[in-house]
Amino acid sequence: MTFDVRVLSGEDELLAASATFRTALLGLPPLPAGTDVTQFFEPGRTLGAFDGTELVGTADSYASTLVVPGGARVPHAAVTHVGVLPTHTRRGIVTALMRRQLADAAARGEIAATLRASEAVIYERFGYGIAGSAARREVFRRQAVLRATVPPGGRVRLADPASSWKTLAQIYESAAAWTGAIGRPASWWRQQEQRQAADPGPAYVAVHGEDGSEDGYVRYHPADTAEWFTSRDRAIVVDDLVAATPDAYAGLIRWLLGLDLVDRIILPFTAPDDPLPLLLTDDRAVRTVSVRDETWLRLVDVPAALARRDYRGPGSIVLAVTDDLLPGNTGTYLISAGGAARTEGRADLSGADLSVDVATLAALYLGGSRWWQHARAGRVTVHSDGALETAEELFHTDASPFSGTLF
Numbered sequence: 001m002t003f004d005v006r007v008l009s010g011e012d013e014l015l016a017a018s019a020t021f022r023t024a025l026l027g028l029p030p031l032p033a034g035t036d037v038t039q040f041f042e043p044g045r046t047l048g049a050f051d052g053t054e055l056v057g058t059a060d061s062y063a064s065t066l067v068v069p070g071g072a073r074v075p076h077a078a079v080t081h082v083g084v085l086p087t088h089t090r091r092g093i094v095t096a097l098m099r100r101q102l103a104d105a106a107a108r109g110e111i112a113a114t115l116r117a118s119e120a121v122i123y124e125r126f127g128y129g130i131a132g133s134a135a136r137r138e139v140f141r142r143q144a145v146l147r148a149t150v151p152p153g154g155r156v157r158l159a160d161p162a163s164s165w166k167t168l169a170q171i172y173e174s175a176a177a178w179t180g181a182i183g184r185p186a187s188w189w190r191q192q193e194q195r196q197a198a199d200p201g202p203a204y205v206a207v208h209g210e211d212g213s214e215d216g217y218v219r220y221h222p223a224d225t226a227e228w229f230t231s232r233d234r235a236i237v238v239d240d241l242v243a244a245t246p247d248a249y250a251g252l253i254r255w256l257l258g259l260d261l262v263d264r265i266i267l268p269f270t271a272p273d274d275p276l277p278l279l280l281t282d283d284r285a286v287r288t289v290s291v292r293d294e295t296w297l298r299l300v301d302v303p304a305a306l307a308r309r310d311y312r313g314p315g316s317i318v319l320a321v322t323d324d325l326l327p328g329n330t331g332t333y334l335i336s337a338g339g340a341a342r343t344e345g346r347a348d349l350s351g352a353d354l355s356v357d358v359a360t361l362a363a364l365y366l367g368g369s370r371w372w373q374h375a376r377a378g379r380v381t382v383h384s385d386g387a388l389e390t391a392e393e394l395f396h397t398d399a400s401p402f403s404g405t406l407f
Helices: 010-023 093-108 165-175 186-198 246-257 301-306 358-365 371-377 387-395
Strands: 004-007 047-051 054-067 072-085 110-115 128-138 156-159 204-208 214-220 235-243 264-270 286-299 316-322 330-336 339-342 354-357
Touching: 004 093, 010 047, 010 054, 010 072, 047 093, 047 330, 054 093, 054 110, 072 093, 072 301, 093 110, 128 358, 156 246, 165 186, 165 204, 165 214, 165 235, 204 246, 235 246, 286 330, 286 358, 301 330, 301 339, 301 358, 316 358, 316 387, 330 387, 354 358, 354 387, 371 387
Parallel strands: 072 110, 235 264, 316 354
Antiparallel strands: 004 047, 047 054, 054 072, 110 286, 128 264, 128 286, 156 204, 204 214, 214 235, 316 330, 330 339
């Protein structure tokens, strides 16, 4: 069975796409009455799959950037709102949508795409790999004492949660230089603002730095206010914490630990190697509840992606890459600390030191996993002695990739 896949346009089609996605995912909370969902879509980037005249599946993305090892921000598609009605699952609709979306991203010159996966077994067949993870942590505040060596940080002040969005966006734009960070367009910020406005509970914002030169912020809210005055386990949830400098990070952590009437601080999304436990005299005051996949990465333009990131070490490798969906990426690439470039005979994979498919390369690209791990899983084929160790050094990064942005 074939389905018509095309770009959606107009308010009615975008509203239908939103309804299709929410029906497909089952458990999403209802949108607030009167929400204009069309403001959350970028023109020309929402796809629909039709069975006759019925919209049965959709996929969306927004234009963004992705920070890669070395600090370059590359053009990037943030993929979201992928869903198929339960009446039409397992008929190839997701495949049709994802193929079209990848072709469109390539035509726009986007080097990479990322998404957050509701199901972990879907996206590898489209060339996506798990490139970064996030950790959920809880801090027992009364047990958490900062070491005397921790920087004092600068001034932290409360800001109006309803009117500080522009300031937060400016701070984020200047601060988000870590590997794995993605750009947050205006539509993303509008969604956060509407979600907060629709929640009747209290919300708070604290910013770090002097007026006009802020370099960090934290957004947080109480987890449960019904029993707040009598509860013995009062918790706050950190919705977003962004710091451009170690001083800003230390100052914002001090602020959170200094809040009265708080027993637990819940941080749903932190970098896997976040230094928070090391800031405390008792690292058991921080409990890592879980670590799960965060960034699913697809390299849309492999030559450009390999050329834009940094490498380290004295060695070099010839890497063979296969990509069944975007065959222009298939070829061999010479990689060294001086950079990466496609070798002659772009379709000839002979003479390579290592071979991978594009999903495995995506998983390795940001430095979130190790070459030897994928080799043991049979996902890296080694053709030359020592090549695996050389690749480990070339692709090594000092910090784990982390995004910190849900979309």
